[in-house]
Amino acid sequence: MPPDLPLHLLPRHFVHHDSPVGPLTLIAEAGKLVGCAFVNAPIARAVDSDRAFVPLRTCDRGAAPESFALLDRVRDELDAFFARRLRTFSVPLEPPGTEFQRRVWRALESIPHGQTVSYGHIARSIGAPTAGRAVGAANARNPICILIPCHRVVGASGALTGFGGGLDRKRFLLDLEGAEAGAGAGVEGQGPGRGLGAQTRLSFS
Numbered sequence: 001m002p003p004d005l006p007l008h009l010l011p012r013h014f015v016h017h018d019s020p021v022g023p024l025t026l027i028a029e030a031g032k033l034v035g036c037a038f039v040n041a042p043i044a045r046a047v048d049s050d051r052a053f054v055p056l057r058t059c060d061r062g063a064a065p066e067s068f069a070l071l072d073r074v075r076d077e078l079d080a081f082f083a084r085r086l087r088t089f090s091v092p093l094e095p096p097g098t099e100f101q102r103r104v105w106r107a108l109e110s111i112p113h114g115q116t117v118s119y120g121h122i123a124r125s126i127g128a129p130t131a132g133r134a135v136g137a138a139n140a141r142n143p144i145c146i147l148i149p150c151h152r153v154v155g156a157s158g159a160l161t162g163f164g165g166g167l168d169r170k171r172f173l174l175d176l177e178g179a180e181a182g183a184g185a186g187v188e189g190q191g192p193g194r195g196l197g198a199q200t201r202l203s204f205s
Helices: 065-082 099-109 118-124 131-138 165-175
Strands: 012-017 022-027 032-038 055-060
Touching: 012 032, 012 065, 022 065, 032 065, 055 099, 055 118, 118 131
Parallel strands: 012 055
Antiparallel strands: 012 022, 022 032
């Protein structure tokens, strides 16, 4: 990565990675993961920031060894997660967003594997008990899906709600983790549950 570039112009490097929930776009900058997005979601969600211009380049081992090594590690951890061999990710994350969004995303990272919580629970956990709708908006803007587990947030009744990758993917991810959602389950950190039909592999395009 060119050392003479100011921080706001450092390039971001990306790779595409196949997964059981469809191809993912992984984006790195300065040795940290800044984006993990479903390829059919707006790529702007994964690279959005307050910067006017961010170069986005395909990651190459020779030209960007730091980013290549990080993204290789991300791919290994994602594969282990989908194989049910990994429950907690360890790669460094740096999601671009506002201070409020970052507070929400940090709270999402604290939701244990296999459990679900409500938007209201997240709002209370960050000291903003009346900000449930704002929490929902921040959840929808999460630039690093799966690793920042926005899929673990459900409605107050336990019902599945909107998810950038679609509800089929959300069900698949919760099922993979053994979490139960729906019929009043999965609220305020309840779980794990009986699952949602984990062995069915869906086709995501």
